[in-house]
C-alpha cells in the first residue's frame with residue numbers, strides 16, 4: 001500500500017462524504033494504491049450510519065465504542081493503517097487534500113512533514129490561543145514548531161509506528177518525531193473556515209490541557225535513551 005490517509009471523526013455527519021470524495025480524487029490521480037481510514041470516535045450524530053453505508057473498497061472504517069478523544073482516534077489510525085506513507089487530516093474539510101502533494105514533495109529529505117496553516121481561517125480568539133499555545137509549548141519543550149495543531153501531517157510509516165501515544169499527545173507529533181530521531185519540517189498549507197458542524201474544543205480546555213502535557217513531553221525529551229552499538233555483528 002503506497003499511502004494511507006486517516007481522519008478522526010467525531011460528529012461530522014455533513015463532512016464525511018465530501019471528505020471521502022475530495023481525498024479520493026487526489027489519491028486516485030497520484031498514487032498506485034491507497035486507503036482512507038476513518039476512525040469514528042464514538043459519534044452521537046448520524047456519522048456511524050453514514051460511515052457504515054459507504055461502499056468503497058478503498059475506505060476502511062473503525063468505530064470506537066464511545067468517545068475516547070482525538071489522540072486515541074489518531075493512535076488507532078496509525079495502528080491499523082497499512083500505507084508506507086501515512087497522512088492525517090481532520091474530517092472537517094478545514095484543510096485541502098490537494099496539499100497532501102505539497103507535503104509529499106518534501107519526503108526525499110524529511111521523515112515527517114507538518115503542515116503550517118498559512119492562511120488561518122479561524123476566529124481571532126482561536127488564532128490568539130493557538131499562538132499562545134504554540135509559544136508556551138515550545139518554551140517548555142525546547143522546540144520551535146510554529147503550528148503543531150495543523151491537521152495536515154505526513155509521516156513515513158516508521159515515524160507513525162514509532163509513537164507510543166498518551167491522551168493529549170496528538171498535539172506534539174512533530175516534537176515527538178524529533179525526539180525519536182526523525183527529520184521534521186513545517187510546510188505552509190491552505191486553511192478554510194469550518195463550513196459544517198462545530199469545533200469540539202473550547203479555548204480553555206485546549207490551552208490548559210496542552211500546557212500540562214508539554215511538561216510530560218519535556219520529561220520525555222530529557223529522559224530519552226540514546227545509545228550507539230559498536231560491534232558490527234550481534
Ligand code: UDP
Pocket residue numbers: 007008009010011012041067068069070073089090091092094198199200201
Ligand atoms: N475529533 C475526534 N474526537 C474528539 C474531538 C475531535 O475524533 O474527541 C476529531 C474531529 O471530528 C475533527 C478533528 O478531530 O476531525 C479535529 O477536531 P475539531 O475540528 O473540532 O478541532 P479544531 O479544528 O477546532 O481544532
Ligand code: MG
Pocket residue numbers: 090092094194199
Ligand atoms: Mg477543525
